[in-house]
Amino acid sequence: MVSGLFAYDDNVGACMLINAGHRRDRRRLTGAHELGHFTATRRSPEVYQDTKHENSRDERYANAFARSFLMPARAVMEKFKEVTAGSTHLTRRHVILLAHYFGSSRQALVMRLEELDLTRKGTWDWFADNGSITDEQAREVLGDIADAVPRSSNKPLSSRIFLLGIEAWKQDLLSEGQLAEVLKLDRQEVRGLLAEAEADQDEADDLFKLPH
Numbered sequence: 110m111v112s113g114l115f116a117y118d119d120n121v122g123a124c125m126l127i128n129a130g131h132r133r134d135r136r137r138l139t140g141a142h143e144l145g146h147f148t149a150t151r152r153s154p155e156v157y158q159d160t161k162h163e164n165s166r167d168e169r170y171a172n173a174f175a176r177s178f179l180m181p182a183r184a185v186m187e188k189f190k191e192v193t194a195g196s197t198h199l200t201r202r203h204v205i206l207l208a209h210y211f212g213s214s215r216q217a218l219v220m221r222l223e224e225l226d227l228t229r230k231g232t233w234d235w236f237a238d239n240g241s242i243t244d245e246q247a248r249e250v251l252g253d254i255a256d257a258v259p260r261s262s263n264k265p266l267s268s269r270i271f272l273l274g275i276e277a278w279k280q281d282l283l284s285e286g287q288l289a290e291v292l293k294l295d296r297q298e299v300r301g302l303l304a305e306a307e308a309d310q311d312e313a314d315d316l317f318k319l320p321h
Contacts, residue, residue, distance in 0.1 A: 113139035206272075
């Protein structure tokens, strides 16, 4: 299935088509990918082939361009530092929050982290070989944040507060009750949140240790 394509003519200009049947984050990445082809090879037409080697020089450039365009290095490094503050390992929760923030697929986000040496090469391959990062997991993580709305406010607590709260609990700086009060959650919701965080930590290994 074709994700997108572009055409260019000196007299007409550029035209880009993106598959509307794909999910939003994939359409964004496709658009940026085709823009990469437009900037580099607009006058060098290609013929689509099912057996086309995706690691060609032009494809590698377009993929790298798309990730850089949607996830600028400085912005990614700053947000990564914020989201992983207090953590020792990269977890699925971190990836989900970062991908959501940049409007990117989880795979593209992790590959960008690898490019910027914020995680080790092969991190996404490990996730893919160990259950990947599912839409259901993403809904659980983002749902935790979306639902945690103080009664006196219409704004959800930030993801950073959740992550810092979990790390504080792990270091015995906050009790379960204190964490529930900080996050504006009941005890059952807090226990579910902590169980998810511990599951992420239990399966992490040295591959995901964060640089300090």
